[in-house]
Amino acid sequence: MSEITKVDYVQHRSRRKFLKGLAAGVGLIALPSKDAAASVWDEFFQKHFRELSRDELKGVITRLEKDYSKQFAKQVTVKTTPPIEGVLYGYGLDLSRCIGCRRCVYACVKENNQSRDPQIHWIRVLQLDKEKGVDLSHAEQYYNPEKVPEKGHFYMPVQCQQCEKPPCTKVCPVQATWKENDGIVVVDYNWCIGCRYCMAACPYGARHFNWGKPTLPAAEMNPVTHYLGNRPRPKGVVEKCTFCIQRTREQPGRYPACEEICPVGARKFGNLLDPNSEIRYLIENKRVFKLKDDLNTQPKFFYFYAT
Amino acid sequence: MKKRSFIVQWLVLGVMVSAVLLPDTQSYAARVKEFDRSGKLIVSDKTAAEQQPTYDIKNNSSEKTFAVPRPPFTEGIFPCSQCHTYMKPNPQRRSLTEYHTEIVLHHAEGQRWCTDCHNLLNRDKLRLVSGELIDFTESYRLCGQCHGDKFRDWKVGIHGKRTGNWNGDKQYLLCVHCHNPHDPKFKALKPLPPPVRPGAARH
Amino acid sequence: MKNIWNFFAGTLMLISKGSKAYYCWVLFLLVLMAIGASAYVRQLDEGLIISNMRDQVSWGFYISNFTFMVGVAAAAVLLVIPAYVYEWGPIKEFAVLGELLAVSAIVMCLLFVTVDIGHPERFWHLIPKLGLLNFPQSLLAWDVVVLNTYLVLNLTISIYILYNLYYKREPNHNFYTPLVLLSIPSAISIHTVTAFLYNGLGARPFWNSSILVPRFLASAFCSGPAFMLLIFLLVRKYTKFKIKDEAIQKVAEIMAYAMFINLLLLGAEIFKEYYTATVHLDSFQYLFQGLHGHSALVPYIWTAMIFNITAFFLFLVPSTRKNPITLVIGCVLVFVGVYIEKGMGLVIPGFIPDTLHEIYEYSPSNTELMLAMGIWATGLFVYTMLLRVAIPILNGDFHVADDGVSSYIGDDLFFVRQENGEEEEMVTEPKQVGE
Numbered sequence: 008m009s010e011i012t013k014v015d016y017v018q019h020r021s022r023r024k025f026l027k028g029l030a031a032g033v034g035l036i037a038l039p040s041k042d043a044a045a046s047v048w049d050e051f052f053q054k055h056f057r058e059l060s061r062d063e064l065k066g067v068i069t070r071l072e073k074d075y076s077k078q079f080a081k082q083v084t085v086k087t088t089p090p091i092e093g094v095l096y097g098y099g100l101d102l103s104r105c106i107g108c109r110r111c112v113y114a115c116v117k118e119n120n121q122s123r124d125p126q127i128h129w130i131r132v133l134q135l136d137k138e139k140g141v142d143l144s145h146a147e148q149y150y151n152p153e154k155v156p157e158k159g160h161f162y163m164p165v166q167c168q169q170c171e172k173p174p175c176t177k178v179c180p181v182q183a184t185w186k187e188n189d190g191i192v193v194v195d196y197n198w199c200i201g202c203r204y205c206m207a208a209c210p211y212g213a214r215h216f217n218w219g220k221p222t223l224p225a226a227e228m229n230p231v232t233h234y235l236g237n238r239p240r241p242k243g244v245v246e247k248c249t250f251c252i253q254r255t256r257e258q259p260g261r262y263p264a265c266e267e268i269c270p271v272g273a274r275k276f277g278n279l280l281d282p283n284s285e286i287r288y289l290i291e292n293k294r295v296f297k298l299k300d301d302l303n304t305q306p307k308f309f310y311f312y313a314t
Numbered sequence: 315m316k317k318r319s320f321i322v323q324w325l326v327l328g329v330m331v332s333a334v335l336l337p338d339t340q341s342y343a344a345r346v347k348e349f350d351r352s353g354k355l356i357v358s359d360k361t362a363a364e365q366q367p368t369y370d371i372k373n374n375s376s377e378k379t380f381a382v383p384r385p386p387f388t389e390g391i392f393p394c395s396q397c398h399t400y401m402k403p404n405p406q407r408r409s410l411t412e413y414h415t416e417i418v419l420h421h422a423e424g425q426r427w428c429t430d431c432h433n434l435l436n437r438d439k440l441r442l443v444s445g446e447l448i449d450f451t452e453s454y455r456l457c458g459q460c461h462g463d464k465f466r467d468w469k470v471g472i473h474g475k476r477t478g479n480w481n482g483d484k485q486y487l488l489c490v491h492c493h494n495p496h497d498p499k500f501k502a503l504k505p506l507p508p509p510v511r512p513g514a515a516r517h
Numbered sequence: 518m519k520n521i522w523n524f525f526a527g528t529l530m531l532i533s534k535g536s537k538a539y540y541c542w543v544l545f546l547l548v549l550m551a552i553g554a555s556a557y558v559r560q561l562d563e564g565l566i567i568s569n570m571r572d573q574v575s576w577g578f579y580i581s582n583f584t585f586m587v588g589v590a591a592a593a594v595l596l597v598i599p600a601y602v603y604e605w606g607p608i609k610e611f612a613v614l615g616e617l618l619a620v621s622a623i624v625m626c627l628l629f630v631t632v633d634i635g636h637p638e639r640f641w642h643l644i645p646k647l648g649l650l651n652f653p654q655s656l657l658a659w660d661v662v663v664l665n666t667y668l669v670l671n672l673t674i675s676i677y678i679l680y681n682l683y684y685k686r687e688p689n690h691n692f693y694t695p696l697v698l699l700s701i702p703s704a705i706s707i708h709t710v711t712a713f714l715y716n717g718l719g720a721r722p723f724w725n726s727s728i729l730v731p732r733f734l735a736s737a738f739c740s741g742p743a744f745m746l747l748i749f750l751l752v753r754k755y756t757k758f759k760i761k762d763e764a765i766q767k768v769a770e771i772m773a774y775a776m777f778i779n780l781l782l783l784g785a786e787i788f789k790e791y792y793t794a795t796v797h798l799d800s801f802q803y804l805f806q807g808l809h810g811h812s813a814l815v816p817y818i819w820t821a822m823i824f825n826i827t828a829f830f831l832f833l834v835p836s837t838r839k840n841p842i843t844l845v846i847g848c849v850l851v852f853v854g855v856y857i858e859k860g861m862g863l864v865i866p867g868f869i870p871d872t873l874h875e876i877y878e879y880s881p882s883n884t885e886l887m888l889a890m891g892i893w894a895t896g897l898f899v900y901t902m903l904l905r906v907a908i909p910i911l912n913g914d915f916h917v918a919d920d921g922v923s924s925y926i927g928d929d930l931f932f933v934r935q936e937n938g939e940e941e942e943m944v945t946e947p948k949q950v951g952e
Contacts, residue, residue: 051638055642055648055649058649091481094481099472101472106500106502106503107505108503108504108505108506109505109506109507109508110506112506112509113506125566126509126510128509131509131873133873143873143874144796144799144870144874145874146873146874146875148508148509148873148875149508149509149511150505150508151505151507151508152505153504154502154503154504154505155502155503155504155505156502165873174718174719174720177654177655178654178655178656178657178714178717178718179651179655179657180643180650180651180655180657180658180661181639181642181643181648181649181650181651182649182651183642198639198642198649199635199636199639200634200635200636200637200639200640200642200643201565201634201635201636201639202630202633202634202635202657203575203576203634203635204655204657204714206572206575207575207576207718207720207721207867207868208718208720209720209872210719210720210872211720211872211873212572212573212871212872212873212875214572215572216565216572216575216635217564217635218564218565218566218568218570218571219563219564219565219566220563220564242564242635243564243565243634243635243636244635244636255480258481259479259480259481259482259483260479260480260481260482261478261479261480262476262477262478262479262480266476267475267476267477269475270475270492270503271475271492271500272473272474272475272476272492274476275471275472275476276476276480277480278480278481281481284480285470285471285472285476288470288471288472289472293472302719302720304719313467313472313473314463511877512571512572512573512877513571513877513878
């Protein structure tokens with residue numbers, strides 16, 4: 008008899024424990040503040056950017072603008088400007104001019120709302136030896152002399168090459184990153200699961216991960232943002248250069264921030280499909296090469312020598 | 315058969331003779347042939363002589379003008395004529411001692427001096443090699459005389475700092491906005507800080 | 518319905534009772550799991566920055582462990598083939614234990630991936646139809662499919678067989694044989710797909726060689742069986758379950774051949790890189806010699822090499838293979854050697870030097886170590902619980918009672934045999950559970 012009672016007790020105890028756990032779980036879900044809960048709920052169930060209907064997208068944008076404006080105490084706009092018809096962006100970088108001053112790096116940080124700590128830079132400037140040429144195995148990115156350019160060196164900034172055959176979009180398990188019609192490879196920060204497979208796949212080290220919670224001082228925040236570009240990112244997602252999608256997709260489109268700030272005019276940008284553009288001129292008339300050409304990623308970032 | 319071949323023979327001969335003898339105002343040899351940027355051969359209707367622009371130093375408007383911002387004059391220095399109208403022009407090549415002493419010419423100073431670019435008689439104008447006088451707002455034409463490759467690149471927008479709209483109005487700067495015409499070599503800059511090394515922020 | 522409830526009640530009874538050693542072991546595992554869980558909570562809060570992974574080395578200790586455990590899971594096939602394809606009795610008796618190991622290993626794999634990603638709550642994005650699975654372009658999407666398929670297959674097969682044995686009826690051959698035969702290519706597929714996901718990256722020349730797939734399979738067929746042999750030796754010692762010597766010897770022999778292929782393929786890679794001496798040699802140099810003063814992995818990889826080669830000879834020579842002490846030593850050496858070579862020794866040099874030839878030396882942080890330990894403890898805990906139920910079923914000590922409804926737990930409940938003949942038992946009388 009006692010045995011059966013003991014077993015009954017065991018069964019009762021396990022059943023009670025289960026119900027308690029269930030109640031606690033339900034209690035956790037029913038959080039106090041309605042707005043916070045609604046926002047968390049909406050964000051959790053948000054569909055992929057390309058699957059959102061017009062109304063759903065409007066709802067998402069409204070929610071994001073509200074959240075960002077509250078967080079940064081200023082009016083933040085989140086655009087969803089689509090690609091312009093008949094445009095394929097190309098970038099040119101004049102290696103005979105770049106002096107390695109890194110003004111492009113920090114202009115990008117300001118324009119694109121990158122985290123200051125942990126520090127994220129979308130552009131990496133490599134210092135190379137003139138004697139060795141473009142030999143990445145002897146590149147140095149932590150150079151910090153008094154003045155640049157240093158004698159015997161030349162400089163090569165590297166950022167997302169917006170490849171025509173991107174190895175990163177192939178490997179994303181949830182299609183959180185894809186190539187748009189105007190050639191820009193974008194990331195949906197609300198869909199990315201943070202597996203970092205794309206970072207392993209990128210041959211140029213152009214993708215960066217938000218390892219910690221990004222810190223972005225409200226005073227330095229750029230409030231003109233694009234959903235797929237420079238809006239403030241959450242922790243745990245991948246980000247990268249988007250050719251300043253919030254600037255370049257406007258009509259008329261502005262140049263990317265890095266292009267505009269360069270003090271020596273080493274950066275060129277334009278529409279590869281326009282035969283009169285600067286980028287077409289330099290591809291057709293200057294000595295041009297692409298990084299890691301043998302990998303056949305077909306980057307749209309062309310390094311050239313103007314002189 | 316024999317009759318037909320006889321006619322053909324004379325027809326061919328007639329065509330050849332007329333091709334040679336007929337007066338040809340559009341002589342094939344003189345017609346201009348060019349390749350466009352996609353590699354297609356274009357044969358122009360004009361003769362080579364007609365294609366050649368004549369150079370009129372007084373009315374030269376063949377160059378496209380560029381909207382550039384105001385030249386970066388030192389405060390109060392322009393117009394130059396406010397002083398130079400009352401001074402006797404001195405073409406003697408020398409180092410200046412009374413005024414403009416802060417300018418140290420470090421730009422082909424072995425081959426030229428001030429009045430090779432600044433017009434001796436009207437200091438508000440610059441002087442091209444052909445004798446043509448241009449305004450300071452067109453100073454790129456002066457630089458372009460020696461620096462033709464940079465000038466060509468600048469005109470299509472691939473030399474120099476580019477701001478504005480990639481598919482709209484582009485802003486051009488004068489050469490002198492970036493290059494001091496008397497000492498054009500770019501000075502080295504202090505670089506902005508390098509990125510933080512990844513090992514730094516470890517928990 | 519009542520039968521199933523009684524079965525579960527019986528299993529709960531079983532896992533909550535055992536010898537002192539059992540309690541100590543389970544408690545130890547639970548403590549490690551709690552430490553791991555607290556580390557994970559901290560990681561969820563602060564983000565992956567508390568690991569030592571950075572942009573330059575974006576996969577680290579978690580994915581190293583994941584890669585190794587996929588190999589261990591795939592190794593169940595080494596038991597399944599002789600058991601079900603060749604109907605070889607000595608192994609067939611305990612093939613289920615191999616399948617249960619596969620289940621535990623896959624659970625560990627899924628856990629390692631979950632703790633590595635930046636947004637685990639977005640896991641539903643991976644579910645086809647609900648989310649957007651990038652199948653068939655992304656190898657990670659393939660991995661999701663094949664790992665879960667393998668898990669479901671093995672769970673189905675083992676639960677089906679054990680459940681039928683519990684009811685003292687012969688499992689239906691026609692039901693489980695197709696599933697078992699399917700689990701063989703499934704096992705090969707999980708490890709092939711995992712190898713492909715490294716292999717297909719042109720950006721990482723250290724991994725971008727076709728030989729990676731056979732290397733993975735060969736090392737899987739050494740490491741998994743090594744662990745299984747250790748488990749079987751323990752099971753043989755501490756429970757009534759009989760495992761024949763020839764079964765163990767056969768598995769050890771197969772491991773010898775697998776290790777040979779593993780070493781051969783590794784040798785082929787080393788020759789190709791060192792002889793051709795392109796820029797891509799840098800990763801190998803970092804691993805085996807050190808590069809530009811950085812040599813953190815060098816002692817580990819050489820230890821792994823020595824372990825692997827020693828173990829190869831221990832398994833090759835029949836006398837050391839038969840000797841139980843050298844057999845155990847061999848198993849431990851293989852397991853640790855492959856853990857190093859295929860874990861950190863594979864994942865980290867792929868990132869050092871990085872794509873722009875920067876060297877960031879990675880070693881796991883405390884959080885990563887604690888969390889990995891917690892997941893290992895979870896895997897061992899799952900396997901312990903599964904064995905705690907499976908072995909009595911296989912022994913005939915846990916089955917349905919005579920009334921056909923309640924369950925019967927025999928008197929040989931996990932007791933430790935002492936050398937002087939004293940037996941320490943938990944329960945001395947047969948118990949009937951439930952009514």
